[in-house]
Amino acid sequence: xxxxxxxxxxxxxxxxxxxxxxxxxxxxxxxxxxxxxxxxxxxxxxxxxxxxxxxxxxxxxxxxxxxxxxxxxxxxxxxxxxxxxxxxxxxxxxxxxxxxxxxxxxxxxxxxxxxxxxxxxxxxxxxxxxxxxxxxxxxxxxxxxxxxxxxxxxxxxxxxxxxxxxxxxxxxxxxxxxxxxxxxxxxxxxxxxxxxxxxxxxxxxxxxxxxxxxxxxxxxxxxxxxxxxxxxxxxxxxxxxxxxxxxxxxxxxxxxxxxxxxxxxxxxxxxxxxxxxxxxxxxxxxxxxxxxxxxxxxxxxxxxxxxxxxxxxxxxxxxxxxxxxxxxxxxxxxx
Numbered sequence: 001x002x003x004x005x006x007x008x009x010x011x012x013x014x015x016x017x018x019x020x021x022x023x024x025x026x027x028x029x030x031x032x033x034x035x036x037x038x039x040x041x042x043x044x045x046x047x048x049x050x051x052x053x054x055x056x057x058x059x060x061x062x063x064x065x066x067x068x069x070x071x072x073x074x075x076x077x078x079x080x081x082x083x084x085x086x087x088x089x090x091x092x093x094x095x096x097x098x099x100x101x102x103x104x105x106x107x108x109x110x111x112x113x114x115x116x117x118x119x120x121x122x123x124x125x126x127x128x129x130x131x132x133x134x135x136x137x138x139x140x141x142x143x144x145x146x147x148x149x150x151x152x153x154x155x156x157x158x159x160x161x162x163x164x165x166x167x168x169x170x171x172x173x174x175x176x177x178x179x180x181x182x183x184x185x186x187x188x189x190x191x192x193x194x195x196x197x198x199x200x201x202x203x204x205x206x207x208x209x210x211x212x213x214x215x216x217x218x219x220x221x222x223x224x225x226x227x228x229x230x231x232x233x234x235x236x237x238x239x240x241x242x243x244x245x246x247x248x249x250x251x252x253x254x255x256x257x258x259x260x261x262x263x264x265x266x267x268x269x270x271x272x273x274x275x276x277x278x279x280x281x282x283x284x285x286x287x288x289x290x291x292x293x294x295x296x297x298x299x300x301x302x303x304x305x306x307x308x309x310x311x312x313x314x315x316x317x318x319x320x321x322x323x324x325x326x327x328x329x330x331x332x333x334x335x
Contacts, residue, residue, distance in 0.1 A: 002026070002071050002072060002073050002162075002166075003025075003026040003027070003028065003069075003071070003072045003073070004017065004020055004025055004026065004027045004028070004072070004073050004075055004166075005028050005030065005063075005066050005068055005072050005073065005074045005075065006020075006027060006028070006029050006030065006075045006077055007030045007063070007074060007075065007076050007077060007078060007086055007090070008030070008031075008076065008077035008078035008079075008082075008086075009029040009030070009031040009035055009039060009044070009057075009059065009077075009136075010035070010077065010078075010130040010136075011126075011128040011129050011130035011136060012077045012102055012103070012124060012126055012128060013029070013075065013077025013078075013102070014029075014044060014046070014128070014130055014136035015046075015126050015128040015136055015138050015144060015145065016075060016077065016102060016126070016147065016167075016170075016172075017029055017057075017075070017077075018044055018046040018055055018057075018136060019046075019144050019170040019171055019172065020166065020167070020170045021055055021057065022046075022053070022055070022170065023166075023169045023170040023171070024169075025166060025169075025170070027057070027058065028058045028059070028060065028066050029057055029058065029059040029060070030059070030060055030061070030062065030063060030065075030066060031059050031060075031061065032061065033133075034133040035130075035133045035134060036059060036061050037133070038133035038134030038135075039057055039059040039133075039134050040059055041134075042054070042134055043055050043056045043057055043134070044057050044134055044135075044136060045134060045135045045136070046136050046137075046138070047135075047136070047137045047138070047248050048137075048138045048139075048140075048141075048144065048248070049139065049140075049141050049246035049247060049248055050141065062089060063089045063090050063092050063093065064089070064092050068090070068092065068093035068094075068097055069093075069094070069097075070094045070096055070097060072093070072097060072098070073097075073098045073100060073163065074090060074093065074097060074098065074099050074100065075100045075102050076099060076100065076101050076102060076103060076108060076112070077102050077103065078103070079103070079268075079269045080103055080104065080105045080107055080108055080269045080271075080272040081268075081269055081271065081272065083101075083103070083107070083108050083111050083112075084111055087111060087112060087114075087115050087116075090115065090116075091115065093116075095115075095116060095117060096116070096117055096118055097116060097118070098118045098120065098159060099112045099116045099118065099119045099120065100120045100121075100122055100149065100163065101119065101120070101121050101122060101152075102122040102124050102147065103122075103124070104124070104187065104188070104191050104194075104269060104272070104273060105184075105188060105191070105269065105272035105273055105276060106181065106184050106185055106188055106272075106276065107272050107276070108121075109121050109152040109153075109181070109184075112152075113152065113153075118159070119151075119152045120149055120150060120151055120152060120159070120160060120163070120180070121149075121150055121152045121180040121181055121184050122147050122148065122149055122180070122184075123146065123147070123148040123150075123177070123180060123183040123184055123186075123187055124145070124146070124147050124187070125145055125146040125147075125187070125239055125243070126138065126140075126144060126145030126146070126147070127139040127140050127145065127243065127245060127253045128144075128145070129253065129254050131254070137248050139245055139246060139247070139248060139252065139253035140243050140244055140245055140246065141244040141245075141246045142244055143171055143172065143173050143242050143243065143244070144170075144171050144172055145172055145173070145242075145243065146172065146173045146174070146238065146239065146242055146243070147167050147172045147173075147174050148164070148174060148175045148176070148177050148180065148183060149163050149164050149167070149174060149175075149176050149177065149180065150176065150177040150178060150179065150180025150181070150183075151178075151180070152180065152181065153181065154178060154179065154180075154181070155178045156176040156177060156178045157176075160176035160177075161176045163176075164176045173242045179228070179230075181228075182228045182229050182230050183229075183230050183235070185222060185227060185228070185229035185230075186229045186230040186231075186232065186234075186235045187235070188218065188229075188273065188276060189215050189218045189219065189222075189229065189232070190215075190232075190235070191273045192211065192214040192215055192218055192273060192274055192277065192291060192294075193207060193211040193214070194269075194270065194273055194274075195214075195270050195273065195274045195291075195294035195295065195297075195298050196210050196211060196214065196294065196316070197308065198268065198270070198298050198301070198308050199294065199297050199298060199301065199308070199310070199311045199316055200308070200309060200311055200312065200313050200316045201307075201308035201309025201310075202309075202313045202316075206313060207313075210290075210316065210317065210320055213290050213320065213324060214274070214277075214290045214291055214294065215232075217277055217281070217288045217289075217290050217291050218277045218291065220286060221277050221280040221281050221284065221286055221288065222280070224280075224284050224286055225280050225283075225284060227280075268298050268299070268302050270294065270295055270298040270299065271295065271299070274291040274292075274294040274295040274298075275291075275295045277291040278291050278292050278295050289323040289324070290320055290323060290324070293319060293320060293323060297311065
């Protein structure tokens with residue numbers, strides 16, 4: 001089994017690297033600041049609905065300290081806004097080092113291909129949270145999540161097969177896919193909901209109608225750009241067959257990546273989620289008022305240091321439905 005270099009030991013990187021470590025893989029984490037100190041001093045606390053483990057981890061503060069070789073697999077798990085800087089640091093690795101982008105959005109792979117020839121995309125659905133240095137919580141039961149792998153720009157190969165097997169050994173539901181970017185674009189459409197959660201602090205169930213509006217804009221843009229994506233019913237069936245959400249200490253999964261970033265007071269990846277739709281729309285002359293509003297609102301809230309829920313659900317509905325001809329369903333109204 002090759003060594004995995006997990007660059008970013010947050011919610012996703014911590015969950016992937018922690019589970020690989022528990023399965024016997026050779027794992028090195030690259031972390032920063034308080035998280036680096038916590039991991040060095042006390043290891044990683046990795047919790048699930050049925051377990052609470054303290055893992056001794058190999059952790060360094062930079063790629064240079066990791067001594068990355070040609071046989072290593074670098075798992076990029078930083079937010080997209082940090083990918084370019086991370087890749088610049090990774091030039092200490094050899095050019096044919098394997099890079100696996102275990103990230104939201106569809107920009108990371110393009111950035112990685114500028115520097116490395118062996119780039120793989122990951123369709124990631126892991127309900128994990130990183131709200132305290134050195135701590136990672138995974139809120140699903142029998143499986144820690146889904147992580148499908150494919151070569152970019154397309155095609156599955158023996159490396160994708162091997163990574164999928166390693167992830168399966170770590171408990172993940174992992175498949176090597178030749179059309180991984182179509183799956184990642186489908187995940188992008190789902191992630192448009194992240195901005196809604198970050199703005200309102202509401203649940204996915206409360207936001208279903210607004211998520212549909214954001215998703216329709218996204219599909220219109222992807223269709224016009226001739227970019228394929230897996231149908232939503234196929235993705236939902238995949239998720240439903242694997243994931244079993246539960247609680248930790250009686251608390252449910254707190255929210256997606258944008259919600260967590262805003263709650264921690266850090267930068268948001270919304271520019272590469274809702275902002276991706278805005279970008280395609282501007283390139284092709286397609287209006288995207290819903291996603292533009294979410295993009296600009298989240299960015300402003302981050303600059304102001306606002307927390308999730310600053311804009312209530314009623315206010316959010318009024319703002320977004322005012323941009324379209326849609327009306328808020330009576331059954332959703334908070335009265």
